[in-house]
Amino acid sequence: MDLNLRDIRALVAVAEAGSFTRAAERLHLSQPALTVQIRRLEEAVGARLLDRNSRNVALTTTGRELLPLLRKSLRDMENVLRDARALGEGESGTIRIACLPTFAASALPELIIGMKHDVPRVTFQIRDVVASTVNALVREEEVDIGLTGGDVPDPMLEVLHAGVDRLVVVCPGEHPFASMRRIGVSDLAQVPLVLTAPGTSVRAVVDAALSQWSGPLDIACEPTYMMTAVAMVRAGLGVTILPETAREVRAEPGLVSKEINDPAFVRSIAIVKKRGRTLPSITGKFVQLMRQSVRTR
Template sequence: MHITLGQIRAFVTVASTNSFTRAAEVLALSQPALTNRVRQFEEALGLRLFDRNTRSVELTHVGRELLPIFLRTITEFEGAVVNARDFVSKTKGLVRLACLPSCAATMLPELIARFQLDHPNVTFEVEDALNSAIATLVREDRVDFGIGMADANDDDLEQIKLFDDAMMLVHPEGHPVADAPTISVETLATYPLILMNRGSSVRDLVDGAFIAAGRTATPACQVRYMSTAVALVRAGLGLAILPSTAVEFRSQANVRARRIQDPAFTRTIVLMRRRHSPVRPVVQTFIDSICVAAGSVSCGFIE
């Protein structure tokens, strides 16, 4: 099977314009040349992609199924070309990263805004994802690096410590827990808890802290979004355990937050990237700026 980028582009352009004539104008080809490219593409695939008549051209059923795939192929190729041109430049290019939602909503916007003051031509693709997905995105080279929770088992990833993120106990204003001298697992077990769904980094941390204390974290409610947890706290349905990086409980009426001093309720946030993998200059420059902002230059890699 011999398929060229020109054939794919011809198919996508005809499909987008519903006209061989207009597509030929867009691609600066003669109509016979365009028709030949589409015919060769169909022959290479062994499929009929268009229904043609003297008045119109329409995609066949299989053509409609394949169009999104080849549109994505063209887009990814053009993005690769742009990145290749900008590879040696620290002032242009694309930075792809995955980040915990709590960090993406707090520290990341300021970091990007500050970076773009000196690098206005750099664009960003941000995947806000669960911690388990971040490592996968980094390993599969779908992002340049990730910002998530440290994991001692990720031997194939380099992890740069950024900061420690302590858990906060979010409670209604005037709740008795506000007067407790300390917050322990025993204290938390006394009240209904609103916890994040299993699979989130916050829930993993909470479950681990309870298990270490010989208890089980049993939620009165479990939710996907931190904003939902705060709303349930405001309604008096329980206490929530959220990271200090969460914006959802800040400046909320009738809701207060108190740091849980127990070290078991603290997660280490790291920048992770593929070990021994080349890093484009613009990406390395942004990573350096994150490390400086986080004060992690002296921390180095977590081995």
């Protein structure tokens, strides 16, 4: 027979109260119910733990020796139950998230601050990576949720929320684009371009949008990271196209961002999880916060 938490609590209460009556009152039990719990515990350990007569109750020698162990077991089990309840109710736990670098450097810090304000015991594991890696990390369950870019055709991924991230041209303040009210594909085709590397979600959108131009394009360089693209623009190698939410766009006071007059320059973004998997409660709470920061069309 296994040890029962309520039975252990009953013995500790009787030992501390020195009375079945007082212990029963403390546990909000009838005395017969308390007696049943004590007998069940004695059967589980295979020894008598209490000597009881009409006047008093006392621990047996075995009971005295077991009491410290049972008290420790009781504390440990109550701690486990408390921690488990906190996890189940979303009051503690670790949020494992993979996300696009633009999201990690823009909305994510404020979201973490807000979450920690509401749930001080929360911790985070963050992977800021390109969209294809976000999807892979979610699919392989190395993280619980992802903020990814582009379409999500993977049947193993479930989209929890979809939104968009508009792309803008980033150029030096003295560049001709800086004073233009409307910038289109034909304008972009006339200048050197600093584009993020093939395989990134931003590049996929840019390539699709620029495909409507039949002539050649002047691609000056193809850095992997947006901050590198910004540095290339600052050095005068060309203009770049980045999400308007990217902090890299605002990192250089000498650069300006301009809207592109073409609806094709919009990157789809989505909050995803692995299909068929239940999110931890605390992660579900964070997803609700994320929804508020993801712009919809």
